Structures are given as C-alpha cells and as structure tokens.
Amino acid sequence: MKIKKYTRVTAFFLAVCTVLLMLPLSVRADEYWPDGVKTQSKSAIVMEVNTGTVLYEKKSHEKHYPASITKIMTVLLAIENCDMDEVVTFSADAVFKNEGDTSHIARNLGEKLTMEQCLYAVMLESANECAYAVAEHVGQKLGGDYRTFIDLMNKRAKELGCTDTHFNNCNGLPDEDHWVSAYDMALISAEAYKNETFRMIAGSPSYTLPKTNKCKAEYPCHNHHKMIYPFRGDSSHLYKYCTGGKTGYTTVANNTLVSFAEKDGITLVCVVMDAATPDHYTDTRKLFDYCFENFQALNISENDAGLAKDNGKNYGVLNNSEPYVKLDEDAYIIMPKGAQFSDVSYKKTESAKGKKKVARLAYTYAGHEVGSVDIVKTGAKVKDNYYVNTDSGQKKNERVIRIDPAWLIVAGVVIVAAVVLLFLAKRAYDNFYVIRHQRKTKKNDKMRFREKKRKKYNRRKDRFF
Template identity: 45%
Template sequence: MKKKLLKALSLIFIFNLILTVPKIEVQAQDYWPSSVDVTAEAAIVMEEETGAILYSKNMDDVHYPASITKIMTALVVLENCDLDETVTFSAEAVYGTELGSSSIARDVNEEMTVEQTLYGMMLESANECAYALGEHVAGDINSFVDMMNAKAKELGCKNTHFNNSNGLPDDEHYTSAYDMALIARAAYKIPKFAEIVGTKNYTIPPTNKHSEPTMLNNHHCMLHYFKTNQYLYEYCLGGKTGYTDVARSTLVTYAKKDGMTLVCVVLKDQTGEQYVDTTNLFEYCYDNFTKYHVSDFASISEDNTDITGKLSEKSELIKIDKKGLIVIPKAASILDVTSSVVPYKDDTNKAVVGQLQYSYAGRNVGYANLLFTNAETGSYPFDNLPVEQGGSGKDYIQVNYVKIGLIILIIIAVAAVIMFIKSKSSSILLFRHRFKAKHYRQPKTNMTIIRNNGKKRRRRR
C-alpha cells in the first residue's frame, strides 16, 4: 500500500512536469562538427557520463569484436563475484582455446583469485583466463555466454551476440561500435574495472602450479610503452585491444581531459592505425566540445528556466539534480538546447522520479535527474534520506508514513461523517415536516366549521 501511494504521487508529479517544462526552440539545428575521418570501418566516441555521441561512423554496422569481448566478460564477472574467490583452471580452459592465441600459460587445476585472473585477461588478453572466469561464474561456458547476452540486452545493445568469453573467431559472435560503447561505458562505472584497464603492469604471485611470479604488461600502446612509445597519449586512462585475422584490429580506449571522460571504439581497423584513429578522434572531440553542469547554467543565463524548466526552484516536491550535465559543441550556446521529461529506467534509486533529457540539433546531449525535495514548507510529509544511502541529505527524501497515515485517517473520518449525515437525511426531513405541521395552521378543507350558540354546524360551501 505504501509503495503504491508513493508511486501514485510520483506519477502525478511527472505528469505535471510534462505540462510545465518548457521547450526551447533550437537556433542551430544543423550545426555539428564533422571535420575528422578515420580509416576504421566503424567508429564511435561517446561521452562517458551522459552517453552523448560526439562522433560516429557506421556505428550500427556488425563486425567481429576480437578480444575487446573481454570487456563484457569482465563486466559480468565483477557483477557476480568477489575478487578474492578462487578460480580453478579446468582442462577445457587450458586446452579449449585456439592454439597460439593469447595466453599466460596456465596449467590444469592451477588456482588464482578472481582479481589475479582478471588482470591476466585484461592486460595480457589471456584466453584461458577468460574461459576459466566464465566457468567459475556460471559453472560452464555456455551458461556464462547466456549471461553475457542477457547483459547486452539489458544495456540496450541491438546488434550484438556473444558466443564465447574471449572473442576468438565465431560466425555467431559479433557486435557494433555503438553496442560496444554501451558495454564499455557500463563497465567503466565499476571502479575495479577502471583500475584494472588503467594498470600498466601487474605481478601474479606464485601459485600452486608456478613457483615463480608471473609478470603482466598492458598491451594498450596509448597507455603503456610495452612494445612501442610511438602511440602514447597523455590523457589515456586505459582500455582493451583486440585482433584476429577476420576482425582485424579493434580497440576500446578511455581518455580524460578538461574534466570530460570519453570512450572511443574502433572496429576493423588497420594495424597501427587503430591508435592513430583513436588519438585523432579524442583530439577532435576535446577541441570541439565542452561540458556544462546544471549548476553552471545560472552563471551563463540570469534566467535559467530556459534550461532547467520553471519547476527548477519553484516546485516544493521536485527539483532538478544540479549534478546533471550536457555536452555540446563549443560554438553552440546552452540556449540552443531543448529539454523534455522522460521516465527514469533505474528502479534502484527511489529518490529519482524522472529525468530531464537534453537535446541539441536532434541529438541527445545530456540529462538531469528529477529528485524529491525535503518539502521544508510542510506542505507534504517527506523526510530526507541519509547520506550513506547515496543522498545528499537534502536532495533525497523518504516518505513519513506516520504523517500520511494521520492524513488518511482524517479523510476517512470526514467521509464517514458525510455518509452518516446522508443516511439520516430521511429522518431529518420527517422531523422537519412534523415540526411544521404542529406549529402552523392546518389548511382549509372543503368544509367550513362555524359556531352557533355553542353548537357546531356544518354548511356546504
């Protein structure tokens, strides 16, 4: 009952927002920077926080991913395992991968932690590590592949199907640049994943099968000079490489500059050119785009209702999260941005009741969450959520069910009184009729009574 009541209130608020948030007319609909090209057959650059697509080339075309598949493998593992769990390498993991493919030469029944195995898979692209992790999580590799495909669907991938955990050639194993960017963006939100892909080298200590430590090096040439320093990029945060004869060179890279984190994916590129293409795309985006937080809007425009809508500071129950942001071309103005209310798809954060979706030139360029306020005016019975639950202490609230219960009881009591009065209305009307009959003259009949000498005599009229 409590959840239904809160949901009903949320729906009412969202409906009102849809009616009240203004739309701003776009003044530069056709402008979008497009002066860069790449040799890769497909490519995309996505802003990590908003998901805004800053550049794309054939982003929905299907290609083989090769070892960037392991980003999805790592994502599923990290969502389903503790890092200190023990991974045991089966004969299928050791011998079931293609001969001569990437490996760190593990032995049957060798034991490592999940964390160590992840480093082996992501830095050295070890295929037996990817296989062993899949078996560890799901019991067998086919079940793990099902988990990978389910996660891809959950993220909104439309042109992706996995058939193994390592990316070795398979006709039923493919993706697109856009889908891979969605996967890479989701994985990077996990701090341990970001730490692993940004690590230049790592040492696996001796195991039950290897008496010597195993040294690992990150193969991403924009981050680490393991093979060459020709492609080093100072803003690179890490990523994952891939290559097979059919996939050619594939690459996922993260970079951060001027407070903006970007994810770049290139598919079916020429060897060496994947780094050149990625670097050029990053520089193009950093040169041509900038990021604004909602909290910055007021400093740009005295009347910030153009961006945040009239409810921003005037609603007692809902306000816009100031941590929301947009990414637009540097030559554009935030006044060229439109806003509209959309549903919030993540049910885990109950304080968020919707989102403002920002668009520019027909493209989604950012969002801001719509939050319950603490209703300090007392108009509605809400209390703040604590900071340890992810709130700010002011922006996030919870329902005070005691106060709501009292309000409901008052409403029920009033309704009961009305029903009681209605049920007694007929008795009240009868009493009123008798009262009038007793205190007022009876109406004349067709007989007139006259008195004569103390006797009554009737006379017809």
C-alpha cells in the same frame, strides 16, 4: 479630418515599431554538429560515457568480429556477479582449449587464482584461458556452466540496448556466430567504465601475479594498449589523456580497439573495428583530439537557471525550507563549443529509476541526444519547528505556524487592492441614479431649447407672410 486621423494612426504605428526595435532580441543560433575528421578504420564511434552522446560515428551499426575486446563484457559480468577475492580454479577446458594460442599466460590444470588476479590477466595480457576460467566460474555460481555465462552475455547486451550483437564465446576467438557493432561495443564499454573496479583494472599499466599452487614464480602482466603502456618498447602511441582500454586482433577481425580518455570534464570511449596497423591507434588519437577540441561539457544545474530556480523554490514549506526535489548537480550535457545552453531542447521522459529519482529530463541539440538530468528527492521533511510550542500564555500542546514575512506583505497588498476595488464599485453603484438623472435632465434641456427655437422661427415666418 480624415487626413489627421490617418496621420495619428501612422504616428502610433511608427512609435510601436520604434519601441519593438529597442527591445533586446533573442536570436537562436543555427544548430550545427562538428563533422570534419576522417578515419581509415572500417567502422568507428566516439561516445561520451556519462551522457551517451555520440560525438562521431562511421558505419557504427555495421557488424564485425570483435576479437579480444569481447573480454570487456566478460570482465563486466564477473565484477557484477562476484567478489574479487573469490577463488577461480582452472579446468581442463580453460587450459587446453586455448593451448597454442598466443594470448595466454600458461596457467595449469587445477591452478587457483583470485577473481581479481584473473581479471587483471584478462584485461592487460588478454589471457584467453583466464577469460574462460572466469566464465566457467560465474556460470557455475549462477547454477549452470560455461554456456550459462554466454547466455548472460547476450542478455546483458540487450539490457544495455545492443541490437547488433551476438556473443558465442567469452574471449573473442574467431566464430561465425560471434559479432558486434561499434555502437553496441561503445554501449557495453561505457557501462563497464562506470564501474570503479573496472576502471582501476583497465587503466593499470602493469600488474604482477603472485606465486600460486601450480606456479612458483611471479608473473608480470603489462597492458598491451600502447596508448597506456609502451608495450614491447613502443612509446610512439602514448596518449596522456588515455585512462584505459582493451586491444583485440585476429586474422578475420583485423585490429579492434576500445579506448577511454578524460579531459576538461568529458569522458570519452572510442571504438574502432576492422583497422589495419597502425590505423587503430592513429584513428583513435585523431578522434580524441578532434572531440576534445570541438566539444564542451555544460553542467545542467548551473546553466539551466529556470529549472534550478523552480526546483529550488516551489517545493519548500511556506517558501522557508529545504526544497523537496532538485536537479542532479553532477549531470551535464555535451555541446559543440560556441553553442549556448539556451539552444538545447528538453522534454520529460519516463520516470527515472531509483527510489530517490522523481523524473528525468532528456536534452537534444541539432538532432543529437546530448544528455539528461534526473530530478531527485532531497529527503527534506517538514520539521517540527514549523509548528513550535510557546511558553507565553499558550497551552502545552498548542502550536503556531511560522509564516515568511514576505507572504504577509503580499497578503497585505492583495487586501488593500481588494478594498480599493470594492470602494470604487460601491461609489459607482451609489451614483448610478444621480448620473442617470443628470443625463436625462440635460437631454430634456436640449429638447426644450430646440422647441423654443422652433416656435420663435415659426412666429417670424408668420409675420413675414
């Protein structure tokens, strides 16, 4: 008997194992992050603009002199605080404090340009006097002066999360108290690139300044960034995916370069600092190519079926209306090619900023923040046609509720199941005493049989003796 029992247990165990082996297994791939590119620049970083994902970094928190890439912050603040048709008047400080420097376009005392014209000169020709005039104009507009603008630069940097930055001028001229890290410069540049006006200016190959009150000839501006425009006839560094950027150079800073590029739904900003010529261009191209070849953008709402279903189903009115909230349809994450969306982890972060934003989900993979998505309100409201008037025998203000037929089917199934359970319970209760009597009767019959058998045995025993 024991052998048969153990045999049955073993057979059952083997059957369970067989069933488990037949089930599809969900295997999580080993998380990896591409890191197979080398650069010559002392410090470098590649960041995806819209997600903030860092795809590559090399001593990215090391502080360096930024040179003229400083002007990205100057232009950003001008766009955020001014209209493009505002008139900027050049002061003595703007004109003469930059006299003799190669990065200027020879503006005159009292000359007037629009803010838009100044910003083109700043980004394309790296005009120091134009950057200074812009800083003075914004500072005065805010009720202060040039130093007010510098304070604003540092304040804005902190708002963007910069921790290795201190600005002391608006144009990047050598200053021991003026420094920034590649990581912080990427944060500043990514924020600037999200602005449409900045993108238009920073990506222009050329621009012509018109005649002014002090200059009777037009002034042609050409972008010094050689991945955008063949400056001084050098077309060897042109890069078809490059959409904007800013150059920088001083003897103490060496070459610095900020570049933007777009391909396959990914927008990258690359920052290289303290680079020899032409390493700032060759490193940037190498990094762009490497990142575009090894990373991909995955739309969150299209790939996260679970979240999309939940947010599209559970917030409607009686499952028959537009959902109240949904995932931002434009949000995406950056993943190494070959990795699956199911490999990422996410968690709810602090409430998203904005009236229409309910919350934010942050995604991580292989120890990297790869993107986030806002849960946003759709603006859906309970419509009156969910409570409709009828003209067939009902009062004027009487309303009825429209219910999805699927809910009626579910309710019917639940009611039938409840009735069946109640019937079975009632049946068991009614037969309780009958069943107990039958068991007692059977027990008494067994006792009488045993007693009768015992008496018969005793009679035989007495006769024998």
